[in-house]
Amino acid sequence: MSLNRRDFLKTLGIVGVSLTVGDSFASTNKSNDDVEFYGILYDSTRCVGCQTCEIECAKANGLTEPEDAPQAGVIRNTDEKHRTVVNSYNTSKGEVFIKKQCMHCNEPACAAACLTQAMYKTKEGAVIWRGDKCMGCRYCMVSCPFDIPKFEYHSANPKIEKCTMCFDKIKTGGIPVCAENCPAEAIKFGSRRELLAEARKRIVENPDVYIDEIYGEHTAGGTGFLYLSSVSMNELGFNTNLQKESYPKLSKGFLYSVPSVFVLLPPLLLGIYEATKRNILNKNIENNENE
Amino acid sequence: MKMNNNTMPISKDNDGESIWKFLIREIKPKGKFLTPFNIISIPIILVGAVLIVIRFIYGIGAVTNLTQDVPWGLWIGFDVVTGVAFAGGAYVLTFMVYILNMHKYHSIVRITVLNGFLAYVFYAGALLLDLGRPWNVINPIIGNNFGTSSVLFLVAWHFLLYMIAQLIEFSPSIAEWLGAKRARKILAGMTIAAVIFGITLSTLHQSGLGALYLMAIDKIHPLWYSEFIPILFFVSSIFAGLSMVIFEGSISHKAFSHHISEKNHKAQNGIVLGLAKICAGAMFAYFFMQLLVFIHGKNWEYLNTSMGYWFLLEMLGFVLLPMMLFVYGYKKNSIFTVKLAAILTMLGIILNRLNVTVIGFRWDAIDRYVPSWMEIVVTLAVILTEIMIFRWVINRMPVLRDSPKWVSEEK
Ligand code: SF4
């Protein structure tokens, strides 16, 4: 009997382990440099705030075209109808426009959070959302450090909305509509490595124009979307205090400890059980005598 | 062993009666219908049901105040995260009774497991309400796809498995109710395995509920965020669950006193005092950990802010104070003090879980999330329905009542 039980528990333990350690760690484990991701370099010093990207994005994705224009002092935000917005800020260097959308993190918190891999980092580098998998738990929204995934609260069949880097287009060799249509050439699509090189080149060639920092190079473990700017990004409504490590790392320690608990705890409990059972037999006899 | 066979026909053997007739008779409500509890709870449940219909037609935003910045509100923070902490009594008690063989607590195991099981069923149910696309809820189970790097994936699976484990732990009562002797024997034989599996699962998902928030490092107030949330959640689930056991026990012993044998009535005070001692110990460990986390996090600067006072209130008023009351109650044999401590502890747990998940989450957002009255009514409706089912089961199955005679005869 007790042998069977032990076997049973062993099986349970194995089930538990295989449930909890899967293959997907592998995909988030690669270091940032050995993967050739696509990315986007956005140069805020070139941006003129014309909203072409907003309009083209809305058209391409069947969303609402912007009703308002960027205006300093007013923070427009992405939402379930707008995947990207351009804001204007009065900064130490005058008015600066800045675009906001999904950062397409190298190791996205949203994808690590998603229990169905509906949020998914494609090998091309775009982070996409897959409606046939998503159960609408909104854990991706809780986890994204940039507050990017937006949820259709007023729909019986709600979707998560966020920039997908026009994944359908880049899959077939196209480029995202924002990069394609920006009249100021502020948005450049390419491989992340090339874009980083290009960004560094621009900084070196125009040290007076740019601050010496590429937002997204290291932020949150590195992002596919990279920013060049003339002022610190925290003047432009971005959090510059975000950690440099990737966000999925924060819960990795916990997840890694799960298999060991599954392997160690049941036998331990079984051992205590066997030990105390003998005790209790003696006690029971005492008790019965007392009663 | 003394048997207490008053008025309950079901504790007689059911042999000879058709199972269907029996079930139909059992399903009908027993006793008076217009009790004060029913008069208050039935309207709330009905309103809740209407709200749930509205939610499924017009979307989650039609009944909740959730925002794009605060995507998880009362339904997750209270119903799921807090509710599961309170349901922790089941794993702690099965550990004490089945693993440590602390026989003293045996008489309250069944009701605690039942309570835990129903809590999980209903809170998992509440979770479904909160899912935007609930028809896809089976995706992580059938493998479309397995998001194995997700803490929520772990928690979801553990909920499911733990519910099964609890059902197995509870199933002998059902078999006794149905008079199924053979089944009872088989099911009772599975108890230890289910208990061991259940404790392991609980350890992991009680802490997992805290781990859910690990990636929200920039969103939760630093006084409540730390890498140790999982451990803090786990340790606090021990005394949260036991306080719930004390609280629920003191109500059950009034509401269902006719089910409870003389012997168990007498044993109750000893049980409560024993639990008080364990609570005090766990709370001491918890308080100490919170202190270490606080010092480790260098959080002094936040203390002299309104959130800091709020934090101090939680720690001193709802952890330290009830802990001392538990000790006092235990030392002085004061059941009243222990019950008071249990209530304070439970309030403290509600406070703590809401501070992590709702109050301290995006505490700096411009438009702060405050739950709508509709979210509160739905939450109440869920809790009240659970209590009704709980009552239904207790009135029928040998949960508080002693097992039918044939069980002890067979041994
Ligand atoms: S910015 Fe947010 S939504 Fe976009 S990839 Fe990163 S974590 Fe995901």
Ligand code: SF4
């Ligand atoms: S809402 Fe959808 S995409 Fe986001 S974590 Fe949940 S299942 Fe994944």
